[in-house]
Amino acid sequence: MNKAINKKLKSKFYILLAMRKWPIEYIDWRLTTAYPKGWKFALLHPIILIKDLWRYLEWCQKIDEDIK
Amino acid sequence: MLSIKIKDITFNSPIIAASGTFGYGYEVKDMVDLNKIGCVITKSITLESREGNPQPRLHMSSSGMLNAIGLANVGVNKFCRDKLPKLDNLGTNVIISIAGSCIEEYINILKIIESSNGKHIGYEINISCPNVKKGGMEFGINSEITNKLTKALRLLTDRLLIVKLSPNVTSIEDIALAAESGGADMISAVNTFLGTAIDYKTGKFSLSSKFGGLSGPAIKPIALAKVNKIYKKVNIPIIGMGGVSSFQDVIEFIRLGSTLVQMGTLNYRDPSMICNFYDEIKLFIEESEFSSINELVGKFDE
Numbered sequence: 001m002n003k004a005i006n007k008k009l010k011s012k013f014y015i016l017l018a019m020r021k022w023p024i025e026y027i028d029w030r031l032t033t034a035y036p037k038g039w040k041f042a043l044l045h046p047i048i049l050i051k052d053l054w055r056y057l058e059w060c061q062k063i064d065e066d067i068k
Numbered sequence: 069m070l071s072i073k074i075k076d077i078t079f080n081s082p083i084i085a086a087s088g089t090f091g092y093g094y095e096v097k098d099m100v101d102l103n104k105i106g107c108v109i110t111k112s113i114t115l116e117s118r119e120g121n122p123q124p125r126l127h128m129s130s131s132g133m134l135n136a137i138g139l140a141n142v143g144v145n146k147f148c149r150d151k152l153p154k155l156d157n158l159g160t161n162v163i164i165s166i167a168g169s170c171i172e173e174y175i176n177i178l179k180i181i182e183s184s185n186g187k188h189i190g191y192e193i194n195i196s197c198p199n200v201k202k203g204g205m206e207f208g209i210n211s212e213i214t215n216k217l218t219k220a221l222r223l224l225t226d227r228l229l230i231v232k233l234s235p236n237v238t239s240i241e242d243i244a245l246a247a248e249s250g251g252a253d254m255i256s257a258v259n260t261f262l263g264t265a266i267d268y269k270t271g272k273f274s275l276s277s278k279f280g281g282l283s284g285p286a287i288k289p290i291a292l293a294k295v296n297k298i299y300k301k302v303n304i305p306i307i308g309m310g311g312v313s314s315f316q317d318v319i320e321f322i323r324l325g326s327t328l329v330q331m332g333t334l335n336y337r338d339p340s341m342i343c344n345f346y347d348e349i350k351l352f353i354e355e356s357e358f359s360s361i362n363e364l365v366g367k368f369d370e
Contacts, residue, residue, distance in 0.1 A: 018338070023098050026339070029091040033137055034126055036119045048123070059128035063337050066131050066285050067313050 012057040079106030086332030087165035094154040096339050104346035107161035112194045115173050117143030127265045127274040132284025136277040144177045148184040156187045167194040178224050190228025196259035208234035211246035218250025232256035240294050241301040248302045256307040258294045284333040285311040299325025315348035322364045
């Protein structure tokens with residue numbers, strides 16, 4: 001059980017790590033896509049941002065499983 | 069081997085980045101090898117700038133994604149001034165997606181972009197956005213309006229004119245025929261499927277607009293069927309799309325009648341994935357009895 005949770009957390013960490021290569025312009029566009037005021041909304045609503053980021057990482061894991 | 073020629077325009081690869089999944093195009097230039105992508109399609113451009121729908125407007129669902137972004141974009145004037153020059157030397161073909169709420173609006177947008185003399189090769193006419201209150205899908209579900217709009221836009225440009233169709237219709241092939249007879253050079257099929265998501269505990273919708281467009285691997289079998297139906301009816305090339313997530317998916321779309329294939333939702337996972345398909349398709353062709361990707365178009369067992 002713990003092993004499975006650790007594995008999932010580890011994979012989330014690696015997805016997050018890969019995102020560090022995203023250029024600022026691309027991050028700006030992604031935020032503008034997700035929120036009406038883009039990065040301004042993200043700065044003013046950090047909890048929503050973190051929740052959405054977590055959901056996104058979970059979605060990435062599901063999509064990765066689908067692709068496999 | 070993988071290059072495709074349509075109306076004197078060469079596409080290096082059959083794989084295209086779908087509108088709304090690759091920014092305006094230039095944002096990803098340092099993340100991907102653009103030589104391995106046949107073309108980039110910009111976000112849909114409207115006459116006025118749009119903030120889009122209120123948040124939440126993305127919902128991650130099983131094997132896909134629901135979006136109700138609502139055509140958020142900078143508007144055509146700012147696009148021509150700030151974004152278009154950055155696209156002129158992108159390193160691959162650029163197609164501009166346009167969306168409007170009435171025929172006059174589409175005409176005005178096209179006129180403004182044409183007057184900017186950009187190096188883009190064509191336009192994808194979005195008549196199928198399910199996330200806006202006015203326009204969008206209203207056009208895509210009506211053959212007569214589709215035909216009228218295509219005819220009007222055909223008069224304004226010699227560049228490629230591609231009509232992007234909605235799958236949310238009874239007979240998509242009739243809409244495709246209407247676009248073809250209106251003068252479209254190509255058909256893009258299909259846009260997202262109308263869908264929704266709700267919290268089973270609270271009864272609250274997951275999207276602010278309640279309904280949105282479903283994309284991703286979940287829609288692939290339906291998209292393949294729609295593409296094949298269109299292929300059997302029209303004589304112009306088709307750009308297939310819907311849930312492409314592997315090189316095998318690209319080949320399936322091509323076999324069922326697509327000349328080019330768009331990749332969308334997977335770009336949200338990782339925009340650099342799109343390049344991997346190029347090498348895999350190349351290897352597949354090398355190991356097959358086909359000498360080029362063109363030979364595969366419409367090669368399915370009757």
